[in-house]
Amino acid sequence: MPNLKENVQIRPLSDSALVIQVGEGINEVTHTKVKNILNLLENHPFSGFVEAVPAYNNVTVYYNPINVYFSNLEKGVKTPYENVKTTIISLMNQFHRTETTTDRIVKIPVVYGGEMGPDLEFVASYNGLTPSEVIKIHSSTEYLVYMLGFAPGFPFMGGMDKQIATPRKETPRLAIAPGSVGIAGSQTGIYPLETPGGWQIIGRTPSRLFLPEQSPPTLLQPGDRIQFVPISLEEYTSDWEMKVWA
Numbered sequence: 001m002p003n004l005k006e007n008v009q010i011r012p013l014s015d016s017a018l019v020i021q022v023g024e025g026i027n028e029v030t031h032t033k034v035k036n037i038l039n040l041l042e043n044h045p046f047s048g049f050v051e052a053v054p055a056y057n058n059v060t061v062y063y064n065p066i067n068v069y070f071s072n073l074e075k076g077v078k079t080p081y082e083n084v085k086t087t088i089i090s091l092m093n094q095f096h097r098t099e100t101t102t103d104r105i106v107k108i109p110v111v112y113g114g115e116m117g118p119d120l121e122f123v124a125s126y127n128g129l130t131p132s133e134v135i136k137i138h139s140s141t142e143y144l145v146y147m148l149g150f151a152p153g154f155p156f157m158g159g160m161d162k163q164i165a166t167p168r169k170e171t172p173r174l175a176i177a178p179g180s181v182g183i184a185g186s187q188t189g190i191y192p193l194e195t196p197g198g199w200q201i202i203g204r205t206p207s208r209l210f211l212p213e214q215s216p217p218t219l220l221q222p223g224d225r226i227q228f229v230p231i232s233l234e235e236y237t238s239d240w241e242m243k244v245w246a
Contacts, residue, residue: 007022007023008020008021008022008033008092009021010085010088010089012081013060015065015080015081016050016062016063016064016065016080017060017061017062017063018060018061018063018081018084018085019058019059019060019061020037020058020059020060020061020088021057021058022034022037022057022058022059023057024057025056025057026056026057026146026158028144028158030056030057031056031144031146031222031223034054034055034056034057034058034059034222035054035222035223036095037052037059037092038052038054038059038222040091040092040095041059041061041088041091044091046063046068046084046087046088046091047067047068048063048064048065048066048067048068048080048084049061049063050062050063050064054146054147054222055146055147055149056146056147056156061084061088063080063084065080068080068083068084069083103144103223103224103225104221104223104224104225105142105224105225105226105227106219106220106224106225106226106227107226107227107228107229108181108190108205108207108226108227108228108229109205109206109207109228109229109230109231109235109236110139110181110203110204110205110228110229110230110231111203111204111205111230111231111232111233111235111236112131112134112135112138112139112202112203112230113131113135113202113203114233116180116203116204116233116236117181117201117202117203117204118201119169119182119183119200119201119202120134120135120202120203122166122200123164123166123183123200123202126166126167127163127164127165127166129163129164134164134202135202135203135230137161137163137164138160138161138164138183138188138202138228139227139228139229139230140161141159141160141161141228142159142225142226142227143157143158143159143160143188143225143226143227143228144157144158144159144223144224144225144226145157145220145221145222145223145224145225145226146158146222147222148218148220148221148222151191151192151193151195151210152192152193152210152212152217152218153192153193153209153210153211153217153218153219153220154189154190154191154192154209155189155190155209155220155224155226156187156189157187157188157189157226158187160183160186160187160188162186164183165183165185165186166183166184166185166200167184167185168184168185168198168199168200169198169199169200170198171198172196172197172198173196173197173198173201174196175194175195175196176191176194176195176196176197176199176201177191177194177204178191178192178193178194178208178209178210179191179192179204179205179206179207179208179209180197180199180201180203180204181201181202181203181204181205181228182197182199182200182201182202183199183200183202184198184199184200190205190209192208192209192210192218193210203228204236206236207219
């Protein structure tokens with residue numbers, strides 16, 4: 001059985017938050033532990049629990065210190081932080097997950113190049129490839145969503161082939177269109193909203209990543225597996241195709 005306590009460190013972040021550090025670096029073993037702790041807290045919330053936010057190798061837990069202090073979850077504990085820390089350790093001690101889970105696979109349609117991907121030619125030239133080879137490499141990989149951040153629904157993914165790794169632009173653009181698919185160093189990502197940014201833009205998806213009218217309000221979640229699927233400009237602008245990929 002997995003041991004959630006192994007190599008785990010818990011430290012205060014503020015008077016209403018703490019960080020559960022589960023490892024170092026970016027890898028799937030650490031990511032699995034992050035997911036297990038996240039699920040444990042969301043399925044067994046303690047009094048005063050507000051939110052748990054996953055990152056590459058840690059989980060930040062936000063709580064209401066007033067509720068925690070007066071809930072007396074752990075008798076004799078003097079501070080909200082000590083109370084929450086002790087409660088989380090107790091939850092991890094009771095963790096007995098034996099079932100296996102299957103990551104959700106989400107297909108993201110992308111129009112590569114042209115106005116939708118103005119930096120595709122540069123990415124290809126930088127790596128000594130043709131634009132078609134960049135598209136093939138980028139869309140042949142399955143990516144793991146480790147976390148969301150930067151903008152609502154922006155996925156930080158692992159798994160991009162180093163053959164197409166490309167530095168960020170020296171001068172960021174003032175506005176990048178929603179749905180833009182970019183490369184920065186050895187990472188690839190999707191802009192959910194119009195924001196400034198310095199990533200090399202190689203394509204654009206019609207899929208909406210930020211869905212404020214839904215719960216949760218994002219198309220993607222940590223743990224999802226992403227597959228980019230090349231489509232034509234005609235498919236991008238077709239209402240019928242949009243429904244297929246919704």
